[in-house]
Amino acid sequence: MSRQMRKTQISQFSVLLLIGGLVACTHSPIPLPDSHSSESLPVNQTPSHSSGQDSSPQEQSDSSRDPLQAVKQAWEEGRKEGAQRAFLRPEVEILRHGKRAEEWRFWRGRLFLTLRDGAWSGLLGDNVSALYQDGDDLWVGTWTGGLCRISLPFQHSTVFDPGAPSLAVRTVQRIRPIKEGLVVVRYGGLDYYRKRGDFWLQEQDLPVTERLQDVLDLNGVLYLASLGDGLWEKGSQGWTRLVEAGAFVTRLEKGLDGSLLIGTMEDGVLKYDPHHQEWEFPPSSPLQNANITSIQQWKDGYVVGTRGDGVFYWNVLSQTILSLNPEGIGDPWVLDIMSDGEALYMATFGGGIRRWHEGEGKWSSLSLEDGLPTNDFTALASSWDGGLWAGSLGRGVLGLEKNIPW
Numbered sequence: 001m002s003r004q005m006r007k008t009q010i011s012q013f014s015v016l017l018l019i020g021g022l023v024a025c026t027h028s029p030i031p032l033p034d035s036h037s038s039e040s041l042p043v044n045q046t047p048s049h050s051s052g053q054d055s056s057p058q059e060q061s062d063s064s065r066d067p068l069q070a071v072k073q074a075w076e077e078g079r080k081e082g083a084q085r086a087f088l089r090p091e092v093e094i095l096r097h098g099k100r101a102e103e104w105r106f107w108r109g110r111l112f113l114t115l116r117d118g119a120w121s122g123l124l125g126d127n128v129s130a131l132y133q134d135g136d137d138l139w140v141g142t143w144t145g146g147l148c149r150i151s152l153p154f155q156h157s158t159v160f161d162p163g164a165p166s167l168a169v170r171t172v173q174r175i176r177p178i179k180e181g182l183v184v185v186r187y188g189g190l191d192y193y194r195k196r197g198d199f200w201l202q203e204q205d206l207p208v209t210e211r212l213q214d215v216l217d218l219n220g221v222l223y224l225a226s227l228g229d230g231l232w233e234k235g236s237q238g239w240t241r242l243v244e245a246g247a248f249v250t251r252l253e254k255g256l257d258g259s260l261l262i263g264t265m266e267d268g269v270l271k272y273d274p275h276h277q278e279w280e281f282p283p284s285s286p287l288q289n290a291n292i293t294s295i296q297q298w299k300d301g302y303v304v305g306t307r308g309d310g311v312f313y314w315n316v317l318s319q320t321i322l323s324l325n326p327e328g329i330g331d332p333w334v335l336d337i338m339s340d341g342e343a344l345y346m347a348t349f350g351g352g353i354r355r356w357h358e359g360e361g362k363w364s365s366l367s368l369e370d371g372l373p374t375n376d377f378t379a380l381a382s383s384w385d386g387g388l389w390a391g392s393l394g395r396g397v398l399g400l401e402k403n404i405p406w
Contacts (some may be wrong), residue, residue: 071086071107088405109372115397116253122159124144133381141172143171145186147149147163170187180196187212190202204238211226213249214398226250230249231249244272255302263295265292268290268304293334294334311337313327331350335347336379340388347390359406365406374394377392377393383399
């Protein structure tokens with residue numbers, strides 16, 4: 001199947017009807033630590049060593065024979081942090097561009113990447129559709145309706161729904177925080193999880209019961225996005241449709257000034273001020289007709305990801321639209337964007353994971369060539385320890401440690 005055909009399948013309508021075709025069949029040329037390997041290493045947990053030490057004369061010495069010798073020695077002795085420190089040395093860094101580049105990538109994958117697939121988490125499928133970080137927990141949703149919560153410090157998974165295939169479309173579209181818990185947006189409804197008491201409730205009062213895309217609690221007012229029935233606002237008098245947003249709404253985010261940012265399938269991005277009931281549209285540009293997947297606050301505006309049109313930056317102060325470097329993005333299908341305050345991270349469908357670091361002034365990437373198990377990523381979430389989690393199509397969730405060399 002060609003990549004263009006696969007991208008057609010993941011369009012807003014057909015992705016919900018052709019879930020079975022969204023299995024990425026690529027395999028990693030570089031083995032990653034996972035639940036099937038005897039070398040599996042839980043994230044944030046350093047393997048124990050009989051002496052309790054995390055340094056050795058061998059690691060501290062400058063090996064003239066092999067720059068990777070200290071890395072291998074520390075790894076074999078079960079000292080992961082020591083191996084990471086040795087790997088980050090300048091004499092090892094230079095190997096990434098030479099004849100030993102493949103070996104360098106192998107060790108980067110082994111030391112800084114962790115794979116958590118369905119076999120490990122208990123989910124019946126590895127097509128991830130949504131991620132959400134809640135303190136030191138990571139919530140994972142799948143295209144077939146699977147939902148689990150991973151306790152990152154203890155590396156334990158609690159499965160709420162394994163996501164068994166069914167005739168009903170049950171895709172987890174978004175996982176959002178609300179007062180006293182979370183709300184899970186599925187194709188046909190909203191599920192509320194209350195932390196106090198550890199129980200679930202299902203929303204019974206909905207104006208739309210199919211093709212739901214997103215939900216957002218903005219200053220106590222609930223907004224619901226759908227494909228075909230547009231945007232809805234729940235006030236004291238019940239649900240009201242905001243027709244100005246059009247019929248096909250894909251994404252909701254809180255704006256810099258407390259406004260509501262609305263991503264659409266056909267009309268780009270809209271900005272709504274609930275207090276004054278005013279609408280704002282970006283300046284004329286290709287963004288006005290783009291199919292929006294993600295919106296991330298960045299400086300004086302928003303970075304916007306699209307299906308097929310790349311990434312745009314809307315500066316709301318200067319009212320300018322910039323198109324980000326297509327070569328840096330790698331693929332025009334950008335399904336999620338995240339910021340850690342210093343850099344922007346982008347999950348692409350075909351180009352792996354992309355990173356823009358303004359302080360360094362450069363683009364970086366991680367893809368199949370760098371040892372990832374796939375190039376198709378759908379969702380991003382930060383980790384409690386400063387790392388990054390990326391949901392994929394076909395290979396579950398990939399963890400990137402915070403000190404990974406890009």
